[in-house]
Amino acid sequence: MAVTMNDVARAAGVSLKTVSNVLNDYEFIRPATKQKVLDAIAALGYEANLTARSLRSGKTRMLGLVLSDLSAPYYAELASLLMKVASARGYRVLVEQSAATKENELAALQGQFRQLTDGLLFTPLELGPDDVAAAQGGKPLVLLGEHIADPRFDLVTMKNTEAAQAITSHLLSSGRRRVAVLGAAPGDTTGSSGLRMLGYRQALTAAGLEFDPDLAVLCQWRRDAGASAVRQLLDSGVQFDAVFGLNDTVALGALHELQMQGVKVPEEVAIAGFDDIDEARFASPSLTTVAPGMDEIAERSVGLLIDRIEGTGPEAEGLQLEAGFELRIRDSAP
Amino acid sequence: MAVTMNDVARAAGVSLKTVSNVLNDYEFIRPATKQKVLDAIAALGYEANLTARSLRSGKTRMLGLVLSDLSAPYYAELASLLMKVASARGYRVLVEQSAATKENELAALQGQFRQLTDGLLFTPLELGPDDVAAAQGGKPLVLLGEHIADPRFDLVTMKNTEAAQAITSHLLSSGRRRVAVLGAAPGDTTGSSGLRMLGYRQALTAAGLEFDPDLAVLCQWRRDAGASAVRQLLDSGVQFDAVFGLNDTVALGALHELQMQGVKVPEEVAIAGFDDIDEARFASPSLTTVAPGMDEIAERSVGLLIDRIEGTGPEAEGLQLEAGFELRIRDSAP
DNA sequence: TCTTCCAGTTACATCGTTGCAGAAATATCC
DNA sequence: GGATATTTCTGCAACGATGTAACTGGAAGA
Structure with missing residues (x-):
């Protein structure tokens, strides 16, 4: 059915292996021979069989x-x-x-x-x-x-930690003092969550603030989870004037929920995320975040x-x- | 390096083909033989080579x-x-x-x-x-x-046309009369854009309204394009009280831009999209749209x-x- | 007892390519 | 000019699986 290297070889009047050599840019082929092979390939519309090539070479690309x-x-x-x-x-x-x-x-x-x-x-x-x-x-x-x-x-x-510290510091620099953080994972120190939490805490320390565990809400990194995390925070009565979502979807879920609850963003609560997904630019208000390269x-x-x-x-x-x-x-x- | 069917055959004391038969659920194999083969497979940790199987069978799954x-x-x-x-x-x-x-x-x-x-x-x-x-x-x-x-x-x-008609009718049912539509493609009648535009126009007709070409803005189906489309509309001075984005990203881009320009959604302009991506639920305000199944x-x-x-x-x-x-x-x- | 049949198993060819080794043709050297 | 390199090309085996056909041994039938 499909054209094989053998068909090309026959058409070009050379051996199978020569066709293979042409395709693999083997050094020692006379230009004339190479051309004959290329012509035959073009004429027959040959395309290498990737499966066979993979089997033989052990590579799949x-x-x-x-x-x-x-x-x-x-x-x-x-x-x-x-x-x-x-x-x-x-x-x-x-x-x-x-x-x-x-x-x-x-x-x-x-x-x-x-x-x-x-x-x-x-x-x-x-x-x-x-x-x-x-x-x-x-x-x-x-x-x-x-x-x-x-x-x-x-x-x-x-740079999870540095970036989280920088964005938290940015929140603090506008005078916010109670920065809730959403998306913490319990006990994680090496994962994205742990590293970003570390940056968050470093920023607090640098600003002379204590870490308040009540402000750290554990949740999945999804919009719906961000929304329920912030609702939980509001329900619990904990005061906060900023939210740092450990990624953008969490932050966007939180943004949505805050607005649903009539909380003004950024006047009453500022929000920042992490990732700079395309959506962040077009949220309302647009989301302050970290572009992680x-x-x-x-x-x-x-x-x-x-x-x-x-x-x-x-x-x-x-x-x-x-x-x-x-x-x-x-x-x-x- | 990797364990082959041959290794399994040797270990089980049967032929290569018997191993193959076991793997392919061939009908006539003595249970004892089958078990021997399965044991050998388990013992050696054999896994079929998908490339070889593909080459031979012509299927890649x-x-x-x-x-x-x-x-x-x-x-x-x-x-x-x-x-x-x-x-x-x-x-x-x-x-x-x-x-x-x-x-x-x-x-x-x-x-x-x-x-x-x-x-x-x-x-x-x-x-x-x-x-x-x-x-x-x-x-x-x-x-x-x-x-x-x-x-x-x-x-x-x-159901592009029916759904577009339904959502446009929904916009009209709340008393809106000037529904801008974003994401039109010039001359398209068979693509998603064309079919949804048709539904839009059917809804207008059903409501006794004329189609106004000034309300149809041509743009790509992306957030940034939706934003500039609506800006263009505002700049042109065309009046409108609703926006139908032919997909959600366009609608969300438009939503963002309207809010940037201080236009109240939905009070001054209502917005609807198409696709019901997860983001739509969590936009602020949440986006009315079509879930296309x-x-x-x-x-x-x-x-x-x-x-x-x-x-x-x-x-x-x-x-x-x-x-x-x-x-x-x-x-x-x- | 001899053939027939079928379950159970096997050997061999094959899928389309590349690696290896070597043959054939041409160039280089003293 | 003959031996030695170098270039150019070829044949065969192999990658690891499956399809085909054939073989084996035992049961059934004549």
Whole structure:
């Protein structure tokens, strides 16, 4: 049915292997021969069979991307960007949603998903460093996010603590003194939540304020969770004059709920988020947030992973890269 | 390195093919033999090599999903859902972003992307029916969206016209008489834009109103475009008391801009969108919109495509399925 | 007892490509 | 000019699975 290399070889009057050599840019081919082959390829409309090539070469030219949920705006924007960057280097991206369960994360790390890819961009949420080390099957792996910072693994991340400190300081600089923080995870110190909480607390300390546990609300990083977290806060009667959502969706959920309850933003309560998803710019009021350098993260993580795959990466194992960040001061917290 | 079927065969003391038969549920195998093989598989931790299986069988158990931009919320939510549905039937989804260019759409339809998948879920935006028919390479194809409604192709879509009419009627029912519509595409009659515009006009007619071309603003379906469209409208001095964004992102961009300009929503201008992305519920005010039955679309499109792939689909070619819709009346247009 | 049949298993070819080793043709050297 | 490099090209095996056909051994039938 489909045209094979054999058909091309016959049409060009050369051997199968010569066709292969032409396609793989083998050095020693006479220009005339090369042209004959290329002509035959064009004439027959030949396209290489990727499956066969993969079987023989052991490479698929696909990167795996493991994240919890593609419908979350941050991940959707990141995935879109990663695909574009990968595409520019001749790779495709195969996405796997883990729903943030240990089981799915493990399956993505070792199972058949792994086979389909030459390397993995992995956002661990439930797995610890030792789980990953145990499951990791020899193929290159670059971690995204921050739950695991372990010298054994390459990691591309953002300046969570510094950025959280900067944005909290911004809130404080306008005179706010009771900054609620939404999206804390209990006991987390190494994950995004823990690192951002640390920055929040550093900013408090720098401003001479005590950390008040009543102001820290535990919730998932989703709009609905942000909304209920802020409702809970209002119901509890705890006073606050600003909200720091540990990511934008939480902050936007909180913004919505505050406005529903008739609380004026930013007059009565200022709000800041983290991620700078496209939606933040167009919220009403627009959301003050941190742009965590997504372009840089995409560029460097894909670059590093592909370099590892192709064996052209840096000598050092366990590279830790941090993208720069920028504050985006908007109307929700001027 | 990896354990192969041959290793399993040796360990179980049977032939290679017997192992294959066990894995493929071949009928005539003695239970004792089957058990021996299963034990050996478990002992060695064997996993089938998907690449080899694909080469031999010609199937990849992957579905291709072609859409313009994964970072658009509607597509992100749809993709996430499609992946879950496909996964439940043992398929993976490989996403390709076309950036809505003819070139990329064609490449996804015929090129190497096609090889990697057993069938395609395709959102044509630039290609016409004849382009698709010409490029289509024998493998199953299910169209998503509505740019192409052609009896030659399977199509899963939504009730664009009815839903647009219903939501426009809802705007009119509250006494609004000047409903601006954002996101029109010039000359489109078969695409989402054209169909929704038709519903808009039907609603006007039903209410005894004339269509005013000044109220229809051409723009891309993005937040920033929605914002500039509404600014353009304000600048032009055209009077309007409601806005229908042909999708939610446009409506949300418009909502933002109106509020920036000090226009009260919904008091002075009511706003409605289309798609019911998660963000709509949490906008401030929450966005009145149409829920186009995304679950049903995902379920039925993946179901149909897989049935076609496995040869268990309906006899009829060119099936056209329409999901039901629901209005979501919220605060932006009560 | 001999054939026939069928369950259960096996050997071999095959999918379309690339790696390896070597053959053939041409260039280089003393 | 003959041996030695170098360039150019080729054949075969292999990647790891599945399809086809054939083989084996025992039960059923004549």
